[in-house]
Amino acid sequence: MHKHFIIYKPYGFLSQFKSNDSKQQKKRFLGELHNFPEDIMSIGRLDEKSEGLLLLTTDGKISDYINSQKVDxxxxxxxxxxxxxxxxxxxxxxxxxxxxxxxxxxxxxxxxxxxxxxxxxxxxxxxxxxxxxxxxxxxxxxxxxxxxxxxxxxxxxxxxxxxxxxxxxGNIHLNKMGVGDVIKVTKFF
CATH class of the missing domain: 3.30.70.1560 (Alpha-L RNA-binding motif)
Known part of the structure; x- marks a missing residue:
């Protein structure tokens, strides 16, 4: 069964969980915010200086759909x-x-x-x-x-x-989430 999360990505974090790039070893990663499943991926990205709503999933098909031009x-x-x-x-x-x-x-x-x-x-x-x-x-x-x-x-x-x-x-809003908040959901749409 796939797992899905909604998070408020903080400023200064990369939209990934780890990196083998030696230049990025001092960077901050999403894994610091929560104990996520090992096969989790971010749906799209927010650059290091951007913040806000980021969806995470273990489902590649839903990731492809949300990244498509069908979702605002x-x-x-x-x-x-x-x-x-x-x-x-x-x-x-x-x-x-x-x-x-x-x-x-x-x-x-x-x-x-x-x-x-x-x-x-x-x-x-x-x-x-x-x-x-x-x-x-x-x-x-x-x-x-x-x-x-x-x-x-x-x-x-x-x-x-x-x-x-x-x-x-899409129809998922940041609402009153705080910086770094993580919400586990059963599905996105």
Whole structure:
């Protein structure tokens, strides 16, 4: 029987359980958060500086399905500056980013400015304070997931990402989970 987990991946952790790479021996891994089954895998990835909802499973078929373009992923991004309507419209319709050394136009997606600062746990590493200028928050919902895509999209329109939190995968929401929380579930969908 397959096992499934929902976790709030903290900032500073890799979306893997161990590494044989000598350069990564001082990195933090998901295995520090919980005693997971040996054959567990993360469904998709969040880079080391990103945080939020991450699904884990022992079922390769469900992993393939969730990683496919059939399942939306929603992110909240705190960006440097007061994001403009024009920048949001560009991201909605598709923006040119670099991927594997080539130019790539992202697929159209849902993007909007958040009216209020989202209620999220405090990040372990402070971002910055108001002395450095304004920031704003946007929601981006994608059904593709190129390497560091959200960060590249916001940078391409002139508003680099300062904090990135995945808040939803399909109908699974982060809700009020705390950083590092792990929930065992019987199924995802």
């Amino acid at each position: 992923k929603e992110y909240y991004a705190q960006v440097d500056g007061d994001i403009t309507d024009k920048a949001i419209e560009i991201m909605k319709s598709g923006v040119e980013i670099g991927f594997n050394g080539k130019k790539y136009i992202t697929k159209p997606c849902e993007v909007f400015r958040l009216k209020n600062i989202p209620e999220l746990p405090t990040r372990s590493k402070k971002i910055r304070d108001k002395r450095h200028g304004p920031t704003s928050w946007v929601s981006l919902t994608l059904n593709e997931g190129k390497f560091r895509q959200v960060r590249k999209m916001t940078s391409a329109v002139g508003f680099p990402t300062l904090r990135l939190v995945r808040v939803r995968i």
